Amino acid sequence: MPLWHIYHPANTYTASDKERLAKEITAYYVRFGLPEFYAVVLYHEIPSDSFYVGGRATGASVRITVDHLARTLEDPEMRKRMTQGLDAMLAPYTHDRGLHLEFNVTEVPRDTWMIAGLFPPPIGSAAEHAWAEENRPIPY
Numbered sequence: 380m381p382l383w384h385i386y387h388p389a390n391t392y393t394a395s396d397k398e399r400l401a402k403e404i405t406a407y408y409v410r411f412g413l414p415e416f417y418a419v420v421l422y423h424e425i426p427s428d429s430f431y432v433g434g435r436a437t438g439a440s441v442r443i444t445v446d447h448l449a450r451t452l453e454d455p456e457m458r459k460r461m462t463q464g465l466d467a468m469l470a471p472y473t474h475d476r477g478l479h480l481e482f483n484v485t486e487v488p489r490d491t492w493m494i495a496g497l498f499p500p501p502i503g504s505a506a507e508h509a510w511a512e513e514n515r516p517i518p519y
Contacts, residue, residue, distance in 0.1 A: 380413075380417040380418070380419060380446075380448045380449050380492065380494070380499075381404070381408055381413075381417065381418050381419070381445055381446070381447055381448070381449065382419045382421075382445070382446040382448070383404060383418075383419065383420045383421065383443060383444075383445050384421050384423060384443065384444045384445075385400075385420065385421065385422050385423065385441065385443050386423045386425050386430070386441065386442040386443070386444075387422065387423070387424060387425065387441045387442075387478075388424070388425060388426075388427055388430055388437075388438045388439065388440070388441075389424045389425065389426055389427070390424075391424075391441070391476075391478070392422065392472070396472065397420075397422055400420070400469075400472050401418075401420040403468055404418055404420055404468070405418040405420075407464075407465075407468060408449075409511075411450065412502075412503065412507070412511070413449050413450070413511070414507070414510045414511040414514055414515075415511070415514050416510075416514050416515060416516075417449050432479070437479070439477065439478050439479055440478065440479040440480075440481070441472075441473050441478050441479070441480050441481075442480075442481050442482070443469070443480070443481070443482035443483075444482070444483055444485070445465075445482065445483070445484045445485070446484075446485050446487055447484055447485065447486045447487065448487045448489060448491075448492040448499075449489070449492075449499060449502075450502065451486040451489070452486070458484075461484070462484065465482065465484070466480070466482075469482070494516045495516040497516050497518065497519075499516075500519050506519035
């Protein structure tokens with residue numbers, strides 16, 4: 380599961396913006412074979428007097444943390460391409476709006492993750508494909 384926490388100033392994003400970005404994030408991961416329900420996006424509105432960068436209050440910064448649990452990338456070049464791809468995907472919601480963006484991706488060991496009391500099926504397995512088709516965790 381990619382779990383996204385998007386911290387942003389209050390009133391930065393409309394409900395439509397949030398839905399559109401969440402769908403783009405989900406589509407990004409589905410391209411790599413993950414079930415849609417793996418993608419979780421949480422928006423956190425932060426008042427400008429509670430969002431500080433460099434010790435100064437700001438109303439123009441977005442901070443994103445992403446936990447990758449379903450897949451990890453061992454190759455540094457692949458990690459770099461993924462990070463650049465995520466930055467490009469986020470640009471219309473950040474850079475292009477004059478917002479400062481900082482984000483990081485943490486890769487978590489797959490064996491420390493469960494959904495609905497189940498360990499996720501092996502990558503590329505028939506069970507994982509079934510999860511993707513059903514768009515929900517099912518016993519395997």
